[in-house]
Amino acid sequence: MSKKRIIIGGIVVVILALATYGWYQYNRTVKGLHDVRADYSVNATALINEFISNEDSANKKYLNRILAVKGVIKNIESGEGAGTIVLGDSTDLSGVRCVLDSSAHSKTASLQRGALITIKGAITGFSKDETGLLGSDVQLNRCVISE
């Protein structure tokens, strides 16, 4: 009798643990990048050139990674959510487009064009320009401004 109880009790505990884990996984939100260490630290123009010269190998190297990109602010675009900061050479159409995380919003007010900053974000890929009019871009999202 007591043995049976222990077994049943054990099963209940396991089910509860699994349910809790499942519930946690199901509701897990996408993690903010403030406390995540970057896998690569790169220069904005060097990163663009790496993708332009060989998109496939750059994709293999960088996709699904967290990048800390250092560069000159080319443009600050307000938009839906926290906006986008574009890093790169102002004379070049290409750039690194960093879509800011909503948590980074308060810091953007003090930023100015031409300033050198480091932005940490999740790389989402390379948008190659086929028209020759727009320039090619490396895109990052969930971006936060590194101290």
Place this chain on the structure above:
Amino acid sequence: MNQRIRKGIIAFSFLLVTAPLLAQDKYFTKSGSIGFVSKGNIETIQANHRSVTCVLDSRTGALQFAVLMKGFEFKKALMQEHFNENYVESDKYPKAEFRGQVVNNSDIAYTKDGEYKAHVKGKLTLHGQTKDVEADGKINVKNGKLVANSVFTILMSDYNISIPNLVKENMSNTVTITVNCTLDPLKS
């Protein structure tokens, strides 16, 4: 001066003057927004993308969109992981693309403020599959900018995106796509 050279110079300066004017026919954005919603019995799948590239040639009505699949942002992390790994396989197919045409392009006065209905036809490439797509939308011309909106639906099965049997009952095969882009004139 030689007549021929003079003609050449005139033609060349004509080109110099008109080239920027021609380029003004094009409108673009790199921060367009595309969202999608799929409502199932239990699960609603929803995500948004804020870095959509869009180019519209107002002269011909040619319209093009480019989207990096990994750029879709979800609230739930697990959903985002499953979307990338199991459904759209974004490592294998990193981009989605639309190339098409505003069918009623002549109805739209791009230089005159106002709201215009737009009917768009073209080809959507997603998950390595290309299918014909047709959608109705609106183009709002305001202060030289275009605000383009559209809502249309696609079927996941059209793009070989399979739903695992386990969750088939709870998920919908229909995806509603919402496009919202503000296009600036392209200056060259």
